[in-house]
Amino acid sequence: MARIPPQLLTQSLQSSAALAADQHAALLLGGYHPTPTGDALMQETITEAGVVRARIPALDNLAAKDHQQPSAVYRLAIFVVTRLGPGLILPLVLLAVWQLSATYGWLPDQILPAPALVLDVLQERISDGSLWDDTSISLLRVLRGFTLGAGIGLALGGALAASPRLHDYLNPLFLAVSQVPILGWVPLLILVIGIDEGLKNSLVALSVFIPVTLGTFQGIRDVPFAYREVGQVLTFSRLQSLTTIILPAAVPAIFTGLREGLSNGWQTLVAVELLASTEGLGFQMAYGRQLFQLELVIAAMLVIGLIGFLFDFLLGRIETHLQRWQVAA
Amino acid sequence: MTTAPLSQTAFARPARLLALPLILLAAWEVSARAGLVDPHLLPALEDVISRGEAEIANGELLTALGASLARDLAGFAIGASLGTASGLLLGFSHLAQRLFGPTLRVHRQIALFAWVPLIAVWFGAGEAGKIAFIALAAFQPSLINTWRGVLDIPARFRELAAVLTFSRLDFLRFIALPAILPAIFTGLKAALIYAWQATIGAELFMTIAPGIGGVMMQGRQLFQMDLVLLTILLLGVIGAGFNLIANLGETLLLRRRTS
Amino acid sequence: MKRTFLAVLLGGILSAGAAFADPTVIRVGYPGVGVDNQPYGYGDTASLAHVGKYLEDAFKDNPDVKVQWTFFRGAGPELNEALAAHQLDFAAGLGDLPSIVGRSRGLKTKFLLPASEHGSLYLAVSPKSNINTIDDLKGHKVAQFRGTNLQIASDAVLEAHSLTEKDVKFVSLTTADGLAALTSGNVDASFGGSEYLDLQKRGIVKIIYASKTDAPIFGTNSAFFVTEEFEQAHPDLTQKVVTAFVKAAAWGSTEANRQQVFEAWAKSGVPVESFAEDLQGLSLARENTALIDDFIKARYADKAAKAKQYGLIKKEIDLNSWFEPKYLEAALKELKLENFWPTYDANGKKLTDGAVESQKQAAAQ
Numbered sequence: 001m002a003r004i005p006p007q008l009l010t011q012s013l014q015s016s017a018a019l020a021a022d023q024h025a026a027l028l029l030g031g032y033h034p035t036p037t038g039d040a041l042m043q044e045t046i047t048e049a050g051v052v053r054a055r056i057p058a059l060d061n062l063a064a065k066d067h068q069q070p071s072a073v074y075r076l077a078i079f080v081v082t083r084l085g086p087g088l089i090l091p092l093v094l095l096a097v098w099q100l101s102a103t104y105g106w107l108p109d110q111i112l113p114a115p116a117l118v119l120d121v122l123q124e125r126i127s128d129g130s131l132w133d134d135t136s137i138s139l140l141r142v143l144r145g146f147t148l149g150a151g152i153g154l155a156l157g158g159a160l161a162a163s164p165r166l167h168d169y170l171n172p173l174f175l176a177v178s179q180v181p182i183l184g185w186v187p188l189l190i191l192v193i194g195i196d197e198g199l200k201n202s203l204v205a206l207s208v209f210i211p212v213t214l215g216t217f218q219g220i221r222d223v224p225f226a227y228r229e230v231g232q233v234l235t236f237s238r239l240q241s242l243t244t245i246i247l248p249a250a251v252p253a254i255f256t257g258l259r260e261g262l263s264n265g266w267q268t269l270v271a272v273e274l275l276a277s278t279e280g281l282g283f284q285m286a287y288g289r290q291l292f293q294l295e296l297v298i299a300a301m302l303v304i305g306l307i308g309f310l311f312d313f314l315l316g317r318i319e320t321h322l323q324r325w326q327v328a329a
Numbered sequence: 330m331t332t333a334p335l336s337q338t339a340f341a342r343p344a345r346l347l348a349l350p351l352i353l354l355a356a357w358e359v360s361a362r363a364g365l366v367d368p369h370l371l372p373a374l375e376d377v378i379s380r381g382e383a384e385i386a387n388g389e390l391l392t393a394l395g396a397s398l399a400r401d402l403a404g405f406a407i408g409a410s411l412g413t414a415s416g417l418l419l420g421f422s423h424l425a426q427r428l429f430g431p432t433l434r435v436h437r438q439i440a441l442f443a444w445v446p447l448i449a450v451w452f453g454a455g456e457a458g459k460i461a462f463i464a465l466a467a468f469q470p471s472l473i474n475t476w477r478g479v480l481d482i483p484a485r486f487r488e489l490a491a492v493l494t495f496s497r498l499d500f501l502r503f504i505a506l507p508a509i510l511p512a513i514f515t516g517l518k519a520a521l522i523y524a525w526q527a528t529i530g531a532e533l534f535m536t537i538a539p540g541i542g543g544v545m546m547q548g549r550q551l552f553q554m555d556l557v558l559l560t561i562l563l564l565g566v567i568g569a570g571f572n573l574i575a576n577l578g579e580t581l582l583l584r585r586r587t588s
Numbered sequence: 589m590k591r592t593f594l595a596v597l598l599g600g601i602l603s604a605g606a607a608f609a610d611p612t613v614i615r616v617g618y619p620g621v622g623v624d625n626q627p628y629g630y631g632d633t634a635s636l637a638h639v640g641k642y643l644e645d646a647f648k649d650n651p652d653v654k655v656q657w658t659f660f661r662g663a664g665p666e667l668n669e670a671l672a673a674h675q676l677d678f679a680a681g682l683g684d685l686p687s688i689v690g691r692s693r694g695l696k697t698k699f700l701l702p703a704s705e706h707g708s709l710y711l712a713v714s715p716k717s718n719i720n721t722i723d724d725l726k727g728h729k730v731a732q733f734r735g736t737n738l739q740i741a742s743d744a745v746l747e748a749h750s751l752t753e754k755d756v757k758f759v760s761l762t763t764a765d766g767l768a769a770l771t772s773g774n775v776d777a778s779f780g781g782s783e784y785l786d787l788q789k790r791g792i793v794k795i796i797y798a799s800k801t802d803a804p805i806f807g808t809n810s811a812f813f814v815t816e817e818f819e820q821a822h823p824d825l826t827q828k829v830v831t832a833f834v835k836a837a838a839w840g841s842t843e844a845n846r847q848q849v850f851e852a853w854a855k856s857g858v859p860v861e862s863f864a865e866d867l868q869g870l871s872l873a874r875e876n877t878a879l880i881d882d883f884i885k886a887r888y889a890d891k892a893a894k895a896k897q898y899g900l901i902k903k904e905i906d907l908n909s910w911f912e913p914k915y916l917e918a919a920l921k922e923l924k925l926e927n928f929w930p931t932y933d934a935n936g937k938k939l940t941d942g943a944v945e946s947q948k949q950a951a952a953q
Contacts, residue, residue: 086424087431094432110672110693111446168345176350179568180561181526183533187549187557194774195759263438270440271530276765276774278729278757282440289446290665290735290760291900292689301443308438446669453675455658535661549768 113295118302121295135303138269138281141197145204146265150258153209157216157257167217178210182268186275195276200269207268208261215257219250248325255319262311270304372555377562380555389544394563396539397528400456404463405524409517411464412471416516417509419472420479433472441466441527445534456538459531466527470519478512479505511583518575525568611652614825616643617676619663619683619736619810622856623764623783627659630853630863631782632704632810633876634681637836639852646832653825661762664689665735671695677818678829683737684809684891685900691910692901696816698912700830701837701878705887707808708866709741711797712770712784713777720796722749729757731766731778737808740891741799742779743898745806753898781808785862800870804883804936805890819912830915831922837878838925841944846872873944877929878920880913886934 095115101107102114125131160167160174182203193199223246231241247254273282281300288296354374359365361373384390419426419433444465452458482505490500532542541560548556618638622628629635637643638657647653658676660666664686670676672695679687681703691697713719719728722745732742746752761769763780770778771792778784778793787793799806812833819826840849849872850863867875888907895901920926930942 086427090428090432091435108672108674110690110695111669165345168342169349172346173349173353175569175572176565179572180565181529181568183526183529184545184561184564186533187545188554188561190768190774191549191554191557191772194772195769196774266438267440267442271442274442274534276759276761276769278759282442283760285443286760287734289662289669292665292668292686292693292735294446297443297446301439304443305435305439309435312434312438449666449669449673451673453670453673546764549765 110292111294113293113298117295118298121293122299122302125299131299131303134279134281134284134300135307137279138273138304139307141200141280142204142262142265142269145201145269146208146262148201149205149208149265150212150261152205153212153257153261154216154254156209157213157254158220160213160217161220174213177206178214182207182264183271186272190276199276200272203272204265204269207264211260211264212254212257215253215255215260216250219253219257220246222253223249248322251319251322255315255322259312259315259319262315263308266304266308266311372558377555377558380553381559381562384544384556384559390563393539393541393544394567397532397541398567400459400531400540401463401524401528404460404527405467405521407460408464408467408524409471409520412468412520413475413513413516415468416472416475416477416513417479419476420509437469437473442530442534449535455535459528459535459538462531462535463524463527466530467520467524470523471513471516474512474516474519475509478509478516481512482508511579514575514579514583518572518579521571521575522568525564525571529564611654612822612825613654613656614643614647614678614829615656615658615676616678616680617658617660617667617670617682618680619660619667619686620681620763621659621661623767623858626855626857627657628856629659629681630856630858631707631875632681633833633837633840633878634703634810634812635856636840636849636852636876637680637833639855640836640839642832642836643829646828663733663736663762668693668695671697671815674815674817677815679813680833681810682813684811684888685737685740685895686735687811687813688740688888688892688895688905689735689901691905692895692903697813697910698816698819699880699888699910700812700814700826700912701833701880701916702884703810703812703833703837704875705807705809705877705884706800706804706870706875707737707741707810708782709738709745709779709797709799709806709808710781710784710795711742711745711777711779712787712793712795714770714773715791715794717776717794719777722746722751722797725777726751726755727757728776729759729774731761731769731775731780732758733763733766733780734758734760737810737891738779738781740894740898740900741806741808743900744894745797745799745802747894747898748802748806782862782866783858785865786859789861789865804887805894807887809884809887809891811884814912827915827918831919834878834916834919834923834925837876838923838928838944840876841871841873841878841929843872843944849876871945873929873942878916879929879931880911880916881931881939882934883932883936885911 098112099115101112102109102116122131156170156174160170185203185206186199189199189202193202227245227249228241231245236244269280270282270285273280274286277283277286281304284300285297288294288300357371357374361371361376381390415429419429441462445462448458448461448465452461486504486508487500490504495503528540529542529545532538532540533546541563545557545560548554548560618629618634620629622630629638643655647655658670660670664683667676667679667682668686668690671679671690672693679697682690687697687699711722711725719725725746732739743753746756759769759775761775761778763783766775766778766780767783767787769775771787784793784795788795799808812830814826814829839845847860850860853863854860885907892901892905892907896904920928925943927940928943930945931939933939
């Protein structure tokens with residue numbers, strides 16, 4: 001081993017910690033925990049293929065210096081352009097078409113107001129606070145309905161998967177209810193519950209409940225028997241088996257159900273607010289239409305789309321986080 | 330020979346399946362007869378049924394049903410085929426995916442009903458508009474599911490095609506399409522459901538025309554709960570029918586699969 | 589007359605004014621539907637023209653011309669959208685507020701003749717309600733079909749009692765939905781028209797305000813409009829259409845036809861008795877007049893000013909260039925009805941007598 005200059009030694013001790021973390025992560029994906037060898041200068045790593053590679057972090061550091069990591073700002077810019085860039089092309093094209101339509105009158109401007117007008121309206125409503133009011137009201141309604149529907153859906157889905165007998169009892173009813181379009185319940189519920197929060201909560205909850213139950217049920221039921229066997233072999237308790245094996249395996253299906261549920265819930269809320277409401281984003285859309293100010297409609301649509309996108313994004317992130325143990329196929 | 334416990338006899342399962350619905354029906358009958366519930370709010374089952382018979386007799390119900398179904402199927406056909414085609418495009422083409430993906434993800438989140446004014450302008454608020462609306466509703470799920478189906482083609486399938494030196498066309502025909510078919514079917518099933526939901530929505534939000542939605546509104550406005558309940562029952566039955574047909578189709582067409 | 593179209597569509601095909609080459613289709617829109625979703629209107633001469641097939645008769649010798657009626661559940665606002673999309677040629681019975689809103693947004697239409705004046709506005713509450721006057725409405729939930737002429741009329745009533753839209757929680761519901769909401773207790777009160785009279789009779793609601801007992805500003809109005817596009821392309825057809833409407837209005841103003849008028853309106857699902865009650869002691873001619881006189885001009889000026897005041901429109905509208913009486917005048921001349929209807933001044937005071945009234949007196953004797 002060559003004689004290593006003292007400065008590099010201290011540097012290497014610091015950088016090896018950082019490098020070790022990266023390796024740690026890499027090995028975790030490969031499913032193996034490295035055992036520390038106690039030797040800071042040289043680390044053994046055992047890769048998935050069982051090959052032993054000795055690394056001398058200090059030398060790594062030397063090599064790394066040649067390829068300096070570009071600055072964070074630069075990396076962010078690259079990220080934005082390459083990852084987000086292509087995705088932005090279509091929206092920009094649509095925006096351009098929209099503006100052209102407004103300028104040349106392809107579509108009557110009462111029906112498709114110019115982008116500038118929509119922007120004006122948005123600014124107006126942001127500054128007088130009404131946008132925040134309507135958005136928060138709608139958001140609260142969705143969250144309430146979603147929590148209710150998803151909570152019941154998860155519990156019921158799990159119960160149905162756990163007990164075939166219960167499934168026999170409840171499934172016909174569940175099927176029957178889920179076949180009726182959500183809006184089909186409106187006349188009945190309006191007459192029974194009225195047009196207040198109760199109507200919105202129950203309809204949103206119902207539209208969330210159905211996909212979540214289905215997703216949970218299918219997810220848990222479709223956990224391969226082999227996995228359960230592992231649990232039995234390792235003599236897991238039911239709870240351990242549930243939390244360590246079944247739920248993680250069912251996560252994709254459950255989350256598909258949750259995402260669909262949230263999307264449904266949001267759509268249902270807008271539809272119900274369109275039909276009968278006194279405030280909220282859906283109400284803004286209906287109101288804008290009634291007063292022939294479709295820029296209000298479009299402004300509300302944009303906010304709705306944005307929020308829906310954020311919801312979906314968040315759920316996707318959570319799902320990825322919960323799935324980090326997955327070995328890529 | 331040991332006798333199986335009652336819970337495992339041949340009758341047990343059907344009995345369990347029917348238990349809850351029968352209990353509910355019985356409760357409904359009892360409450361109506363005993364006058365426990367305001368008959369305005371919950372008419373007796375036989376009232377609902379006799380109303381149904383009356384409406385069938387005077388042809389109203391069947392006309393409405395026919396009109397709704399026609400719209401639904403037209404919209405579904407258009408939307409589902411466009412959605413599946415787009416899903417295939419996005420799945421197989423990286424470029425298309427990066428160009429159209431994010432926009433489509435956002436579009437999915439905008440409530441369908443927000444499009445009603447614009448659709449009313451482009452296609453009119455009559456039949457064409459309703460069918461366009463339904464097609465839009467059917468487009469989304471078929472797109473997402475087909476897209477996902479293409480993405481989920483296991484890498485080893487592609488490797489196999491490479492090993493067997495398949496042309497692209499052969500790869501599509503023999504390997505990719507059969508692999509995607511289940512996903513496409515899931516998409517079609519979902520599209521069917523969404524299309525039916527959108528049919529009702531379209532009838533509620535757009536101009537009057539014969540249809541189940543119109544019958545429902547009529548019942549609600551005239552305070553005729555028997556009509557409202559009748560339409561709900563009908564909606565459920567039709568939805569179930571669609572589901573059944575879709576499942577049947579799926580089993581038939583996919584029965585050659587082994588995994 | 590309705591047709592079902594088979595849709596041939598790809599998203600994004602812009603329909604550029606669906607006036608088919610042959611035959612010419614005259615597309616007429618009516619803002620509203622009957623209470624049981626029937627495509628029939630009530631309370632104006634437009635619905636009379638529809639039921640009596642006056643338009644179709646006018647063109648029955650003309651196979652190249654077809655008449656097509658569309659009834660909009662979303663009333664005025666939805667009709668405006670169709671106008672903007674060049675999907676209509678005539679708006680029959682479009683309410684004052686929606687037509688004013690449309691004009692302020694740049695819809696190019698011409699005011700041909702009125703379809704109804706002094707339309708009734710009623711405020712209905714649940715019988716057990718403790719709301720007895722307009723002032724009691726404060727803080728309550730009220731159903732109101734926003735964007736229709738009911739809105740501007742009810743806003744005016746509120747203003748007269750020092751209430752603004754902020755003091756009352758308005759829920760926008762269609763007429764029929766408002767009925768349902770009121771009867772099921774979902775709203776505390778509901779503004780509407782003569783459709784509430786039947787409910788009061790059945791004891792389901794209590795009417796605590798009637799605009800006919802109040803100043804003329806609080807009544808609703810509606811009119812016939814033609815798109816400038818159609819008018820310029822087919823002035824002859826426009827004239828024929830106006831003449832047909834005037835004929836219908838004349839029929840609807842003749843007292844001898846009172847019962848048949850109510851029966852024609854009753855096709856919408858509102859009972860005959862409601863119209864009898866609504867117009868009790870009032871002449872048909874007062875409501876169904878076809879004249880563009882100072883009264884109707886003043887009404888629209890009022891409504892436009894109020895619309896601006898309540899923030900319902902952003903730009904003021906030019907009223908003078910809106911009225912186009914030449915077709916009306918030609919029709920009156922052709923039908924020899926120049927002196928048929930009485931004229932009124934801006935405040936509703938009679939200026940000249942009309943022949944229809946002596947008919948009424950003759951009938952009454």
